[in-house]
Amino acid sequence: MSPERPWWRDAVVYQVYVKSFADADGDGTGDLDGLASRLDHLDRLGTDALWLSPCYPSPGRDGGYDIADYFSIDPLYGGTAALDRLVKAAHDRGIRILLDIVPNHCSAEHPWFQRALRAPAGSPERALFHFRDGRGASGELPPNNWQSMFGGPAWTRTTDADGDPGQWYLHLFDAWQPDLNWNHPEVREHFEAVLRHWFDKGVDGFRIDVAAMLVKADGLPDRPGPDGLDPAANQPAVHDIHRAWRAVAEEYAGDRELMLVGEVWAPTAEHVTAFIRPGELHQAFYFDLMAQPWDSAAFRASTQRALQALDAVAAGPEPAGSLAWVLNSHDAHRSVSRYGLTHAEPVKSPDEMADVLRPRGRVDISLGQARARAALLFQLALPGAAYLYQGEELGLPEVMDLPDDARQDPIWTRSAGQEHGRDGCRVPLPWAGDDPPFGFSPAGARQAPWLPQPQWFASYAQDRQAADPQSTLNFYRSALAARRALLADLPDEVLWGEAGQIRDDVLVFTRGRLTVVTVFGDDPLDLPEQLGHVVLASSPMEGTRLPGNSAAWLTQSS
Numbered sequence: 001m002s003p004e005r006p007w008w009r010d011a012v013v014y015q016v017y018v019k020s021f022a023d024a025d026g027d028g029t030g031d032l033d034g035l036a037s038r039l040d041h042l043d044r045l046g047t048d049a050l051w052l053s054p055c056y057p058s059p060g061r062d063g064g065y066d067i068a069d070y071f072s073i074d075p076l077y078g079g080t081a082a083l084d085r086l087v088k089a090a091h092d093r094g095i096r097i098l099l100d101i102v103p104n105h106c107s108a109e110h111p112w113f114q115r116a117l118r119a120p121a122g123s124p125e126r127a128l129f130h131f132r133d134g135r136g137a138s139g140e141l142p143p144n145n146w147q148s149m150f151g152g153p154a155w156t157r158t159t160d161a162d163g164d165p166g167q168w169y170l171h172l173f174d175a176w177q178p179d180l181n182w183n184h185p186e187v188r189e190h191f192e193a194v195l196r197h198w199f200d201k202g203v204d205g206f207r208i209d210v211a212a213m214l215v216k217a218d219g220l221p222d223r224p225g226p227d228g229l230d231p232a233a234n235q236p237a238v239h240d241i242h243r244a245w246r247a248v249a250e251e252y253a254g255d256r257e258l259m260l261v262g263e264v265w266a267p268t269a270e271h272v273t274a275f276i277r278p279g280e281l282h283q284a285f286y287f288d289l290m291a292q293p294w295d296s297a298a299f300r301a302s303t304q305r306a307l308q309a310l311d312a313v314a315a316g317p318e319p320a321g322s323l324a325w326v327l328n329s330h331d332a333h334r335s336v337s338r339y340g341l342t343h344a345e346p347v348k349s350p351d352e353m354a355d356v357l358r359p360r361g362r363v364d365i366s367l368g369q370a371r372a373r374a375a376l377l378f379q380l381a382l383p384g385a386a387y388l389y390q391g392e393e394l395g396l397p398e399v400m401d402l403p404d405d406a407r408q409d410p411i412w413t414r415s416a417g418q419e420h421g422r423d424g425c426r427v428p429l430p431w432a433g434d435d436p437p438f439g440f441s442p443a444g445a446r447q448a449p450w451l452p453q454p455q456w457f458a459s460y461a462q463d464r465q466a467a468d469p470q471s472t473l474n475f476y477r478s479a480l481a482a483r484r485a486l487l488a489d490l491p492d493e494v495l496w497g498e499a500g501q502i503r504d505d506v507l508v509f510t511r512g513r514l515t516v517v518t519v520f521g522d523d524p525l526d527l528p529e530q531l532g533h534v535v536l537a538s539s540p541m542e543g544t545r546l547p548g549n550s551a552a553w554l555t556q557s558s
Contacts, residue, residue, distance in 0.1 A: 006257055006259075006282075007048065007096070007257055008049070008205070008257070008259040008261075008282055008283065008322070008385060009322045009384070009385065010322075010383075010384070010385060010487055011048040011049055011385045011386075012046060012047050012048050012049075012380075012385070012386050012387075012388065012480055012483070013047065013048065013049045013050070013051055013098065013261075013324070013385060013386070013387045013388070014042055014045070014047040014049070014050050014051070014387075014388050014389075014390065015050075015051045015053070015329065015330065015387060015388065015389045015390060016035060016050050016051065016052050016053065016390055017030075017053045017063075017330050017389075017390055017426055018030050018031065018032065018035060018052055018053050018055050018064075018077055019053070019063065019064070019426070019428075019450060020390070020426050020427060020428040020429060020440075020449075020450075020451070021034060021035050021038065021390055021428075021429060022034030022035055022037060022038045022429070022431070022440060023428070023437075023440055023441040023442070023445065023449070024036075024037060024078075024442070025078075025442075026441050026442050026444070026445035026446050026447065027076075027441075027445075027446065027447050028437075028441060028445065028446075028447035028448050028449050028450050029076055029077075029450050030077075030428065030440070031076070031077045031078045031082065032052075032055065032073070032077050032078040032082035032083055032085070032086045033078050033082050033085065033086075035050075035052075035086060036082075036085055036086045036089045036090075038431075039089055039090060039093055039095065041462065042095065043093045043094075043095065044477065045393060045473075045476060045477055045480060046477060046480030046481055046484060047095060047388070047480075048094075048095065048096065049095060049096035049097070049098055049204065049205075050090065050095060050096070050097055050098065051098040051099075051100065051207045051261075051387070052097065052098065052099055052100060053100050053330065054067060054099075054100045054102060054209075055073055055074055055076075055077040055083075055099075056068070056069055056070055056072065056073060056074055057069040057072060057073075057074045057075075058074060058107055059107055059108075059109050059176065061107070061108075061174055061176040061177070061410060062173065062174050062176070062177060062409075062410050063330075063408075063409075063426070065100075065102050065173075065177070065209060066102075066105070066106070066107040066108070066109075066174065066176050066177045067102050067106055067107055067110070068106070068107040068109045068110050068111075069110075070101075070106075070190075070191075070194045070197075071194065071197055080201075083201070084201065084202075087201070087202045087203065088202075091202070096204035096205070097202075097203055097204055098203070098204060098205045098206060098207055098259070098261070099198055099203050099205075099206055099207070100206070100207045100209060101191070101194065101195075101206045101207070101208055101209065102209040102210075103180065103182075103191050103208065103209070103214055104172065104173075104179060104180065104209065104210045104213050104214050105171065105172070105173060105177040105178055105179045105180060106177070106178065106180060107176060107177065108175070108176045108177070108178055109176075112125070112128050112129075113129065113178050116128060116129055116131070116169075117158060118161075121133070121166070121167050126167075127181060127184055128180060128181055128184055128186060128187060129169055129170070129178050129179065129180060129181055130169060130170035130178075130179050130181055130216070130220065131158075131167045131168070131169050132155075132167060132168055132169075132170070132220070133167055133168070134155075134157065134167070134168050138165075139165065139167075139168075140165070142154075142155035142157075142168055143155060143168055143170075143220065144220050144221065144222050144223075145222045145223055146170070146172070146220075146222075146223055146232060147223075147350055148171065148172060148173060148174070148175075148350065148414065149172055149173050149350065149351055150173055150174050150350065150351075150410050150411050150414040150415070151349070151350040151411065151414035151415040151416075151418075151419070152350070152414050154170055154171060154172050154232075155168040155169065155170060155171070156168065156169060156171060156175045170216075170220070172210075172213060172232060173410075174410040174414065176410075179216075180214075182214045182215050182238075182241060183215070188241065188244065191245075192244065192245070192248050195245060195248045195249070196248060196251075199248075199249070199252055199256075199258060204256070204257075204258055204259065205249075205258050205259035205260055205261070205282075206260055206261070207261050207262075207263065208242075208245075208260060208261065208262045208263060208281070209263055210263055210265070211238075211242065211262030211263050211264050211275065211281070211284070212233050212234045212238060212262070212264050212265060212266055212271075212275070213232060213233045213234075213238075214238050214241055215235040215237045215238040215241070216231060216232050216235065217231030217232070217235055229267070230267075233265070233266075234266055234267070234271055239274065239275070239277075239280060242260070242262065242275060242280045242281050243279055243280055245260055245281075246260065246279055246280055246281065246282075249282075259282040259283065260281045260282050260283070261281065261282060261283035261284065261285065261324055261385075262275050262281045262283070262284045262285065263285055264284040264285055264287075265287060265353075268305075268309075269286070269288065269305040269306045269308070269309035269310075270309045270312070272284050272285075272286055272288075272306070272309065272323075273306075273309040273310050273312070273313045273320075273323075274313070275321075276310075276313060276320050276321030276322065276323070277313045277320055277321075278313075278316060278318035278319060278320055279318070280321070281321055282321045282322070283321050283322055283323065283324045283384075283385055284321065284323065284324060285323075285324045285326055285387070286306045286323045286324065286325060286326070287326065288302045288305065288306065289302045289303060289306070289325060289326075289327070289379075290326055290327050290328075290329070290332060290335075290357070291353060291356045291357060293356075294339045294371050294375075294520060294549075295520060296504065296505050296506065296507040296518070296520040297504075299378065299507060299518070299520070300496065300507055303382065303494075304496070306323055307383075307494055310322075310323060310384075322383070322384040322385055323382075323383075323384040323385070324384065324385045324386075324387050325379050325382050325384055325385065325386050325387065326379075326386075326387040326389075327372075327375055327376070327379055327392075328388065328389035328392045328425075329387075329389050329425075330389065330422060330425060330426060331357065331422055332357040332358060332422075332425065333357065333358045333359065333398040333424065333425060334372075334389075334391070334392065334396055334397055334398045334424075334425050335368070335371075335372040335375060335392065336363075336365065336368040336369050336372045336392075336395060336396065336397045336398070337363045337365075337368055337397045337398035337400070338357075338359060338368070338398075339367070339368045339371035339372055339375065340363045340364045340365055340366075340367045340368020340369070340371065340397070341359055341361055341362070341363055341368070342361070342362050342363065342364050342367075343361045343362040344359050344360070344361040345359075345360045345361040347359060347360065347419065348415070348418040348419060349411070349415060349418065349419035350414075350415065350419075351411075351419070354419055358419070358420070358421075358422065360400060360420065363397065363398075363400075365397055367549065368397065369395050369397075369472065370538070370539055370547075370549040370550060371549045372392070372395065373395075373472065373475055373538035373539070373550075373551075374518055374519070374538040374539075374549060374550050374551035375551075376392075376476070376479060376538070377479060377516065377518070377536065377538050377551040377552070377553060378507075378516060378518050378551055380479055380480070380483045381483075381509075381511065381514060381516040381553065382494070383490075383492040383493075383494065383511065386483075388476075389425070390429060391425075391429050392476075393472065393473050393476040393477075394429070394430070394460045394461075394462060394465060394472060394473055395460065395471075395472030395473075396429075396457075396460055398424045398425055399423075399424040399425075399427045399453075399454055400420075400424055401454075402420075402423055402424060402427070402451065402452065403452065404417065406423070406451060406452055407420065407421060407423050408423060408450075408451070409421030409422050409423045423451055426451060427449075427451045427452070427453055427454075427457075428440040428449040428450070428451060428453055429462070430453065430457035430458065430460055430461040430462065431461060431462045431463065432461050432462065432463040432464075433458070433461065433463075434458045435455070435458070436448070436449065436452070436453045436455070436457070437449050437453065438453060438457055438458065438461055439461070439462075439463070440453070470540070475538070478536060479536060482535055482536045482553065486514055486535075486553075486555070489512055489513060490511045490512045490513075490514055491511060491512045492511075493511065493512075494509050494510070494511055495509060495510045495511075496508070496509045497509065497510075502525065502528070503519075503521070503525065505519065505520045505521030505523075506518070506519050506520070506521075506525055507520065508531075513532075513555050513556050514535075514553060514554075514555055515531050515532055515553070515554040515555070515556075516551065516552075516553055516554075517531065517546065517551060517552050517554065518550075518551040519546055519547070519548050519549060519550050519551070520549070521548050521549075522548040522549065523548050524545045524546060524547045524548055525545070525546045525548075526544055526545050526546075527544045527545075527546055527552065527554070529544075531554045532554035532555050532556040532557070533554060533555065533557065534552050534553070534554050535552075535553040535554060535555055536552065536553045537550060537551070537552040537553075538550045538551045538552070
């Protein structure tokens with residue numbers, strides 16, 4: 001590898017859901033000073049960068065993804081001064097900071113939207129959003145058939161100043177999150193100013209929320225569009241926005257290496273990699289692998305689709321970006337529970353991905369933990385960046401049984417309780433002790449954590465795992481250290497073993513001198529001698545025998 005290789009290309013990025021990471025002031029909500037106090041944990045883990053969930057001023061209707069002011073930090077999280085302290089403390093440890101930016105929609109309490117509600121139809125204020133007259137004899141029907149990602153129509157009708165029903169406005173998510181009109185130059189100028197504001201404050205990059213959905217098809221036609229694709233996403237003009245944002249990041253190229261990573265939900269791998277063509281985003285998340293069942297053929301097919309699409313955009317003379325591989329996030333049930341699911345229950349959700357990302361049912365925790373550790377070795381060995389979600393290094397399962405009155409995800413309310421939503425992966429982390437709040441809040445905290453922690457969190461606490469050589473935490477530390485030691489010698493090319501050459505449930509690939517063996521079945525595998533010597537295994541081995549539902553890294557002697 002070239003010594004000039006950008007830091008982000010192979011980075012390990014740790015996602016911090018700030019509300020649930022660490023609470024410094026005892027109000028039951030995580031904050032930036034709490035995060036700063038735990039940087040030693042993240043440094044010891046081996047992370048290169050932290051991606052912070054939105055911590056701007058927000059009414060909190062969707063966990064901060066409804067932003068009322070893009071230019072400051074909410075006092076709930078310590079204010080802008082706390083971010084300044086965090087950036088300095090992280091940079092002192094060589095850790096970069098990425099903020100989450102939400103450009104598809106803002107909060108209904110944003111000044112722009114409040115002015116739009118007070119303004120008449122056809123006004124400049126309403127032009128910043130998607131206001132439309134309704135269909136039907138009296139405009140009583142939504143302007144089109146689009147449904148919200150959180151359930152129900154993607155349109156809400158306003159009330160005029162005289163009390164009569166008025167126009168409808170578009171919100172692809174919650175009604176408190178009106179979609180912005182990215183055809184309007186003021187919207188584009190606003191967000192470029194947001195980028196510069198935080199870059200000037202020392203932030204190293206941004207994760208871009210729903211990066212593919214900013215531009216809608218002309219005329220907002222019904223779904224599906226005439227080409228069979230979604231008129232609310234993956235429109236060609238969205239790439240112009242990201243090229244402009246890349247140009248803003250390049251303004252700082254003289255002395256800083258900034259980056260932009262897109263949350264890209266797209267129908268094909270080719271659609272995803274289109275966002276990392278030369279001159280566009282530095283990275284795009286590849287979620288397809290996270291959506292696969294624990295199956296060798298599924299993992300291989302998904303990974304091959306991604307790598308082949310990446311090869312196509314990287315074939316030209318200018319460098320393309322890299323993929324961001326992810327197996328856990330704040331929007332999905334934790335991998336331990338997904339991979340350990342033995343009897344699934346039906347999922348009723350407006351989100352077509354809910355049945356694979358947020359399944360419910362009976363879970364074998366031990367099986368799920370073994371598979372999740374194996375999946376981590378598979379993920380870390382792929383060319384590109386690896387994104388981790390807070391708590392996965394502790395092997396946390398999903399909290400499935402939160403009390404109904406504690407749930408705060410708008411998916412829960414908008415689906416009338418049919419889909420439980422994402423709160424279970426957002427429960428505050430256990431750091432120490434045998435009882436809640438498990439060190440999440442300081443001793444004598446005046447409020448309980450914002451989501452209740454189960455008593456069984458005690459066995460997953462960070463301090464207990466740090467003292468156990470066989471813990472998931474120490475396995476993650478070892479895996480990230482081994483990856484860092486190997487990276488300098490690894491080419492990007494992935495070579496696959498012949499399908500079924502060892503066993504149908506065993507997947508083998510190599511990158512240079514590294515060989516990765518993953519056993520998806522229950523039976524152990526005696527590793528062939530010619531594969532090399534074991535550097536790291538996800539489960540304890542006896543000699544050369546790799547247990548079922550495990551993975552190993554092997555290298556040839558130099």
